[in-house]
Each structure stands twice: as structure tokens, then as C-alpha cells.
Amino acid sequence: MHLVFETDSSLTHLENTLKGFVTKYGSIEHLDQRVQISRCSDPTIVDDLVLWKTLSKPVCSLKETVHYESAELISVLTPRRVELLEFLRREQKPISVTDLAKKIRRNYKNVYDDIKVLSNNGLVDRLKTGREVMVSTRVKKIHIAFEDGDNYY
Amino acid sequence: MEEAERQTVWLRKTERVDSLRIIRDGRVRFYSYTYRVKDRGRWKPVVRWDNYDSQPHVDKYDENGGLIEQRPAMAKELKEVVHLATIFRRNLMAMDLAEL
Numbered sequence: 001m002h003l004v005f006e007t008d009s010s011l012t013h014l015e016n017t018l019k020g021f022v023t024k025y026g027s028i029e030h031l032d033q034r035v036q037i038s039r040c041s042d043p044t045i046v047d048d049l050v051l052w053k054t055l056s057k058p059v060c061s062l063k064e065t066v067h068y069e070s071a072e073l074i075s076v077l078t079p080r081r082v083e084l085l086e087f088l089r090r091e092q093k094p095i096s097v098t099d100l101a102k103k104i105r106r107n108y109k110n111v112y113d114d115i116k117v118l119s120n121n122g123l124v125d126r127l128k129t130g131r132e133v134m135v136s137t138r139v140k141k142i143h144i145a146f147e148d149g150d151n152y153y
Numbered sequence: 154m155e156e157a158e159r160q161t162v163w164l165r166k167t168e169r170v171d172s173l174r175i176i177r178d179g180r181v182r183f184y185s186y187t188y189r190v191k192d193r194g195r196w197k198p199v200v201r202w203d204n205y206d207s208q209p210h211v212d213k214y215d216e217n218g219g220l221i222e223q224r225p226a227m228a229k230e231l232k233e234v235v236h237l238a239t240i241f242r243r244n245l246m247a248m249d250l251a252e253l
Contacts, residue, residue, distance in 0.1 A: 040220035153231040
């Protein structure tokens with residue numbers, strides 16, 4: 001079983017990725033220094049630096065996919081959570097969990113719990129701003145196949 | 154034109170492979186495939202193949218996420234790494250990965 005989540009590859013997504021790097025690291029020079037000092041203890045920063053440098057070039061593209069290789073992971077996708085993904089996709093901009101719960105007329109705690117699960121499984125992005133947690137999704141399409149997953153990478 | 158491809162392959166709820174490939178003129182210029190395990194709420198790297206500085210190599214990390222071994226290795230593709238991680242899981246740590 002192979003489940004693929006294809007994410008947005010628009011210019012907005014690319015710009016948001018770059019903004020995320022600025023928020024996380026400050027500047028590309030600062031990250032470069034960090035990589036020189038501590039790349040052995042944190043491989044994530046090497047990938048972020050390479051990606052940042054690539055996305056800073058005038059002509060570039062970013063494609064992202066999330067793959068689930070195990071049937072147990074399908075349990076992440078309850079009907080309510082798929083509805084949440086669909087709503088966030090339509091919304092196209094980050095929204096607070098409070099507003100999200102109001103708009104879809106669901107209990108805040110249940111929405112918060114669902115968002116947490118989706119976020120822990122790489123399907124929703126969470127950004128804490130002040131006291132609010134803003135959420136968004138980059139998922140655009142979901143594919144499911146029972147064939148060998150080799151061809152999907 | 155440069156293309157960046159970022160992929161996350163979830164093997165189980167607590168195991169995944171993070172991949173980044175940079176492609177220019179149809180050739181992979183940079184790749185990294187990091188097999189991670191979730192431990193006490195943190196995603197810790199276990200084994201990583203990459204060609205940073207144009208040197209294909211494989212890294213192994215201890216239980217705290219610190220690098221403990223780095224050796225030259227054959228260039229890999231994501232499907233090979235997913236295959237290895239699916240079969241050997243944490244036992245990858247005890248294997249001679251440079252020979253694979």
C-alpha cells in the first residue's frame with residue numbers, strides 16, 4: 001500500500017518556504033556559519049542551507065511529497081481530518097485553530113487534537129504567533145495505490 | 154533551471170526517511186536521505202546518506218543525535234534507502250553501510 005500526498009508547488013509556497021527560513025535562521029549567512037560549526041550534530045541545517053541557496057536563485061522550482069508506506073498510517077486520515085485538510089486547502093492562508101473551529105462549527109479541543117495529529121504526520125504546518133497557533137496545509141492531492149511504491153519517488 | 158524535490162517517506166508512525174534532491178540539467182547535483190526515528194517526542198537521525206561537498210558518504214548518529222561515524226559510500230537513490238530502512242530498521246546502525 002502506498003499513499004502519496006502531493007503538495008502545492010506554487011510561487012506562493014516557494015515564497016512561504018523562504019520566509020520560514022528567515023524566521024527560523026535569520027539570514028543565509030548566519031545559517032552558513034551554523035552549518036560550519038554544528039553540521040555534525042544537526043543534519044537538518046545542511047538540508048535547509050542547500051534548499052535555501054537553491055530557492056534563492058532566479059529560476060527554480062520546489063516540489064514536495066509525503067509518502068505513507070504502511071497501512072497503519074491510514075488511520076491518521078479520519079473523515080473529519082480529511083475535511084480539515086480540505087478546508088485548510090480552500091482557505092489558502094494560515095488560520096488560527098480558534099477561527100478554524102468556529103468556521104467549521106466543531107469543538108475547539110477536537111479540532112486542536114486533529115490538527116496536532118495531522119501536524120505530527122507532516123500534513124499540516126503549525127506556526128505559533130503570540131498566543132495563537134496558526135495552521136495551514138500544503139497538501140493539494142492525495143493518491144492511493146496498491147502497487148509497488150518504487151515508482152513514486 | 155534548478156529543481157528542488159523534498160520528500161518525506163513515513164515507514165511507520167515512529168520511523169521516516171527525509172529526502173532532499175537538487176536537480177540541475179536533469180542531473181542530481183545534491184542528495185540527502187536521512188533515516189529518522191522518533192524517540193521521546195524528538196525525531197533523531199540514525200543514518201544519513203548525502204553528497205554534501207560533492208563527496209558521497211554515509212553518516213551514523215548516536216541515540217542523542219550526535220555524529221559518531223562518517224564513511225565514503227556509493228551514491229544512493231531514495232528507493233534504495235527506503236528499501237534498506239524498511240528491512241533493517243535500527244539494525245542499520247550495526248551494519249557496514251559503506252559496503253552496501
